[in-house]
Amino acid sequence: MTPTVAPFPTARFRRLRRFDALRRLAGETQLSVDDLIWPVFVTEGRNTRTPIPSMPGVERLSIDLLVEAAHKAADLGIPAICVFPYTDPALKTELCEEAWNPDNLSNRAIRAIKTAVPEIAVMTDVALDPYNxxxxxxxxxxxxxxxxxxxxxxxxxxxAQAEAGADILGPSDMMDGRIGAMRAVLEGAGHKDVAILSYAAKYASAYYGPFRDAVGASGALKGDKKTYQMNPANSDEAMRLIQRDLQEGADMVMVKPGQPYLDICHRVKSQFGVPTYAYQVSGEYAMIEAAAANGWIDGEKVMLESLMAFKRAGCDGVLTYFAPRVAALLA
Known part of the structure; x- marks a missing residue:
């Protein structure tokens, strides 16, 4: 598109910025509660909530409290939550067998939420790090x-997650060929309606630290993840990964982290035109919260501005720890 603009003073861009009603009428991008997926952390116990120090305001919740959180999310109009487990270290093994235990923490949480709040979509994490x-x-x-x-x-x-009732599977592992293998097994087992939101372009980022604290993986990690997560210098490779995962049966695709990779989000949406999501990861969240706590920024305004940036880049939705706060503000 080539803009046609009259010369000044015929064209005065400030005319449409004069007051709120005009700014709203001329707004190009809208942020809605429908754009939100809320990542939540589940832990064992009952009536148990454990604050995560590196993620102020975020807690691990026992299943009973997670069900209450799901009710809250549904009441706010949030369409989906994504469940991440804090696995007992005693259950972690070399072969990660707990990952497909039908009664593991994550699968019990899925069943509890879908029983109590069937209208909310439950997304899961498909990766072995919580069990490894x-x-x-x-x-x-x-x-x-x-x-x-x-x-x-x-x-x-x-x-196992599909049989527990998950609506959306989120493979975040970055192994080659996993989308096609998952789709084939799901179809063969009668789970043809389970959607796959693939973390197709997941970068080997330094922004993940607080999340690893949240799921108890920080101390366990030996080495780094650079042999399977993407090089932050690469953009064309992300397009090839997106194309591959779509060809293998992904319904939606994810870019992770979010704000440092808005160029990738824009390229994905422009090139493929598919449902495109970003994950506003723990490091992004923690930086906003820390700066707000120190009075260096207006946390609420930066929170909303950051999410609008995802929409402007072309994202159809965002996984964000801010989801309940944003939903309340947009109500």
Whole structure:
């Protein structure tokens, strides 16, 4: 599109900025509660909430309290929540068998939420790091993350989550070929309606630290994740990954982290025109909260501005820890 603009003073851009009603009429991008997915952390126990120090305002919740949170989300109009488990370290193994246990913490949480609040969509995390004694998203042998063996484990994990009632599976592992393998097994097992929101462009980022605290993976991680997560320098590679995951059966795609990768979000939406999401990750959240706590920024305004940036870049929705606060403000 080539803009046609009259010369000054015929054209005065400030005319449409004079007061709120005109600014709203001329607004190009809208932020809605329909754009929000709320990531939540679940832990064992009853009536248990554990604050996460590196994520002020975020807590791990026992299943009973998570169900209450799901009711709150539904009342606010939030369409989906995404469940992440804090797994007992005693259950973590080399082969990650707890990941596909039908009665693991995550699957019990899925069933409880879908029973109590059936109208809310439940998304899951498909990766082995919460169950891996080495802290990695795949199975490790002799210091090497094994791709094909990990995919086999992830497929079993996906099937267990679908059978527990998950509506959306979120493979965040970045193993090659896992989307096609998951889709084939889901179709064969009668779970044809379970959607896959693939973390197709997930970068090896330094922004994930607080999240690893939240799921108890920080101390367990040996080495780094650079052999499977993307190089932050690469953009064209992200397009190839998006194309591959769509061809293998992904219904939606994710860019992670979010705000440092808005260029990737824009390229994905422009090039493929598919439902495109971003994850405003723990480090992004923590930086806004820390700066607001110190009085350096207006936290509420920056929160809303940051989410508007995702929409402006072309995202159809955002996973954000701010979801309940934003939903309340937009009500």
């Amino acid at each position: 004694i080495n802290g990695h998203d795949g199975i490790v042998r002799d210091g090497v993350i094994l791709n094909d063996e990990s995919v086999e484990a992830l497929v079993k994990m996906s099937l």
